[in-house]
Amino acid sequence: MTRTVYLNGDYVPETEAKVSIFDRGFVMGDGVYEVTSVLDGRLLDFPGHVTRLTRSLAELGMDNPLSDEEWLAAHRKLLELNDVTEGMVYLQVTRGNPGDRDFAYPPQGTPQTVVIFTQSKPGLADNPQAKTGIRVISIPDLRWHRRDIKTVQLLYPSMAKMEAKRQGVDDAWFTEDGLVTEGTSNNTYIVKGGRIITRPLSNDILHGITRASLLRYAAEAQMQIEERPFTIAEAQEADEAFSTSASAFVMPVVEVDGATLGDGRPGPVATRLREIYLEESRKTAI
Numbered sequence: 001m002t003r004t005v006y007l008n009g010d011y012v013p014e015t016e017a018k019v020s021i022f023d024r025g026f027v028m029g030d031g032v033y034e035v036t037s038v039l040d041g042r043l044l045d046f047p048g049h050v051t052r053l054t055r056s057l058a059e060l061g062m063d064n065p066l067s068d069e070e071w072l073a074a075h076r077k078l079l080e081l082n083d084v085t086e087g088m089v090y091l092q093v094t095r096g097n098p099g100d101r102d103f104a105y106p107p108q109g110t111p112q113t114v115v116i117f118t119q120s121k122p123g124l125a126d127n128p129q130a131k132t133g134i135r136v137i138s139i140p141d142l143r144w145h146r147r148d149i150k151t152v153q154l155l156y157p158s159m160a161k162m163e164a165k166r167q168g169v170d171d172a173w174f175t176e177d178g179l180v181t182e183g184t185s186n187n188t189y190i191v192k193g194g195r196i197i198t199r200p201l202s203n204d205i206l207h208g209i210t211r212a213s214l215l216r217y218a219a220e221a222q223m224q225i226e227e228r229p230f231t232i233a234e235a236q237e238a239d240e241a242f243s244t245s246a247s248a249f250v251m252p253v254v255e256v257d258g259a260t261l262g263d264g265r266p267g268p269v270a271t272r273l274r275e276i277y278l279e280e281s282r283k284t285a286i
């Protein structure tokens with residue numbers, strides 16, 4: 001099916017959506033993005049995603065081209081036009097087309113490029129991997145040091161994902177100075193003695209929207225949370241591990257660098273947190 005996508009204010013068939021070869025997003029990776037998940041035709045954690053978008057843009061000296069209400073209206077319209085009830089909505093804003101390649105930013109006022117498209121994923125909430133858990137390897141974190149900005153510069157995470165696949169596992173967790181930063185496209189956690197341990201927010205990791213909601217729900221459920229970095233060795237000796245993201249919600253991890261965690265099946269804390277997250281975020285979806 002040909003999707004209808006959003007490009008600079010217009011709703012057009014995906015085959016007709018054209019962006020300049022000089023676009024800063026294309027030649028410089030000069031753009032930011034967001035991914036919002038959709039269940040029951042509604043957007044999960046949407047206010048968190050637009051707030052982070054505004055922050056990412058501001059950190060790069062870019063304006064937010066749309067108001068929160070306009071972003072929401074465009075997301076909703078695309079869901080309706082494409083009949084999406086379960087899946088994701090991707091948005092991207094770049095610094096636009098300066099008409100040539102140049103390291104210097106184009107003059108203020110150069111129109112930004114704004115793209116939004118839907119990805120229909122029936123069965124997203126019932127992902128079979130959540131029942132078996134996933135296996136991860138560790139890889140040195142060679143990304144830049146502004147990982148708090150959600151830029152479209154995703155080559156290194158893609159390389160890490162491919163290395164994980166090459167080694168026959170599902171994903172990679174990045175490490176720096178002996179400590180886990182985050183996953184290729186998710187935040188990471190271990191569980192030890194009932195405590196949920198996760199790296200605190202800084203420029204070292206993306207400030208996950210799923211992470212923020214999940215930690216709030218976990219605190220409300222009287223679970224113990226410790227925000228501190230952990231090592232791969234700790235992860236290998238943990239009772240459980242998991243990751244979070246808008247596309248996978250809460251994903252149990254059952255193997256880290258070849259070491260099986262617990263009995264090799266998703267643990268009770270990760271399983272419960274996935275249930276809580278899906279239940280609560282469905283309630284607040286818009």
Ligand code: PDD
Pocket residue numbers: 035182183184185186187205206207208209210211244245246247
């Ligand atoms: N990735 N860390 C990184 C490096 C990420 O790319 C992501 C999300 C997260 C989790 O953030 P959130 O909970 O807000 O989705 C953490 C998205 C899903 C992606 O690139 O597709």
